[in-house]
Amino acid sequence: MKYTEKPKTLKQLRVEIETGTTKATDLAKSYYERIERINPALNVYLHLSKDRAIEQAARVDAIAAQGDPLPAMAGIPVGIKDVMVVCGIPSTAGSRILKDYLPPYDATVVARLEAAGAVLLGKLNCDEFAMGSSNENSAYGPVRNPVDPERVPGGSSGGSAAAVAANLAVATLGSDTGGSIRQPASFCGVVGVLPTWGRVSRYGLIAFASSLDRIGPFAGNVRDAATILGVIAGFDPNDATSVDAPVDDYAAECDKPVEGMRIGVPAEYFGEGLDAEVRSAIEAGIAKLKAAGCTIKPVSLPNTKYAIPAYYLVATAEASANLARFDGVRYGYRSPSSENLAGMYRHSRDEGFGAEVKRRILLGTYALSAGYYDAYYLKAQQVRRLLAEEFQRAFAEVDAIVTPTAPTPAFKLGEKTGNPLSMYLADIYTVTASLAGICGVTVPCRTTKAGLPVGMQVLASHLREGTAFRVACAVETVE
Amino acid sequence: MADEVTVEVVERVAELANLQLTPEESVAMVRDLNSILEYVAQLSELDTSQVEPLAQVTELMQIGNRPLREDAVVPSLDRGTVMNQAPETDGAFFKVPKVIER
DSSP states (O other): OOOOOOOOOHHHHHHHHHHTSSOHHHHHHHHHHHHHHHHHHHOOEEEEOHHHHHHHHHHHHHHHHHTOOOOTTTTOEEEEETTBOBTTBOOOTTOGGGTTOOOSSOOHHHHHHHHTTOEEEEEEOOSGGGOOSSSTTOTTOOOOBTTBTTBOOOSSSHHHHHHHHTTSSSEEEEEESSSTTHHHHHHHTOEEEEOOTTSBOOTTBOOSOTTTOEEEEEESSHHHHHHHHHHHBSOOTTOTTSOOSOOOOHHHHTTSOOTTOEEEEEGGGSSTTOOHHHHHHHHHHHHHHHHTTOEEEEEOOTTGGGHHHHHHHHHHHHHHHHGGGOSSSSSSOOOSOOSSHHHHHHHHHHHHSOHHHHHHHHHHHHHHSTTTTIIIIIHHHHHHHHHHHHHHHHHTTOSEEEEESSSSSOOBTTSSTTOHHHHHGGGTTTHHHHHHTOEEEEEEEEEOTTOOEEEEEEEEOTTOHHHHHHHHHHHHHTO | OOOOOOHHHHHHHHHHTTOOOOHHHHHHHHHHHHHHHHHHGGGGGSOOTTOOOOSOSGGGSSOOOOOOOOOOOOOOOOHHHHHTTSSSBOSSSBOOSOOSOO
């Protein structure tokens, strides 16, 4: 059984709310009804924030009734990945160690969405601490893909992608460290955005790997994703790593023609391991761009194959440091079976963390430990520079680079859980952009014969989100 | 590049990471870490002797450094709200099991 349904666009909903044909409160209630009906089959939402949502929707209705101008996302029902904190609403990061945690503040992205009028429906399931590529690592059970519930939605932002695909929210936020927005968006047939590293504040994001973590939107179409990025992007004094650069009018970029743009196609992303149907879908997308007047150019990114090993060393090393804070002292789970402080730390972490999180903490600790630091962590950071420079050289010749987002369509639940390495390879086309810090958009390109979505990844240089949106729009609209 | 990871190594690393593994978990971790480390060993094919490590990417963007913020005292989170989240507290301090054995 399929649960897919396309959400209305922001523009449609805006007109309806502005003219009073739809009340924001009724819209929120209708979403909660749909969630009640469908969520048991998909396990997308972990917590609902009904009171807060209805209050916010009522504020929007009051503004609309007075005929005052509405903010950009007035009344739009949204969902938030459970790795971002919302004051007083459970924020578990998909982990048992944060089971009853109620954060005392709002993440900046949450505050910005609400200031723009968005109605926050609830918190979305994800892999524990955003570590995973299938959403099977959640302590609260896997999310199922609305296109085919026997299949995974991708991960780690599986709930965020599935929510939009099943119209359990008009748009959502996810986080992407090695592909956690792009790969699930591709698997569920929705648009997902990887902003430039630092483009969106991470104040209130539960950290996984800080030199890689980013927050970005999911939506049913490119323009809506662009609008939402415009709302959440920009410098934040609460996040010293956020970039202080002007935020472009991303939605306006979607209207610009792509004629004359130079599009790079790297052979390294079309080699062994790429599913034949994914390949032909992406080739069809490239043909659309060519027909729209783009120049298609081969580009070379020869070190691409080193990205997964470099990524898993950098990401796990940073994770081992970031997750040291979960110690059963200040918040979160504390094991009752401890007679002294050291034992309390260990038992709390052992009982609170799942297997993949422990695996990554161990790998990261090992990579940082005396005698191995140079061979693993430092080496990975050197390779990271090579990968970033390779992209910089390519972007001197082309405006954007297009690739498959993932090597296969959505796989079945349980298919890869026995072998961590085979799961890591699901991110083979996404981790390089993560290491380089560049931006990108994944856009549904075509479906396979079995009806599974295939996403095209459009990559652009640092802070060139507008370029990525423009190209993604051309791929989307020519369908 | 890689020494074989043994149960002893996993237990030592687990101790560094404040993780308590069951014997079964340790055995599984030995298998997984060896398979992952064998895979990452391919990085040694690349000559990086002349390459500066890249810790994060801001230096690659043409945006210049933002001056540090003013070092001013500003209101912080409410103490009561924060302490409410502690597993054990007397309202002002975090309580933990005994640290020093007598």
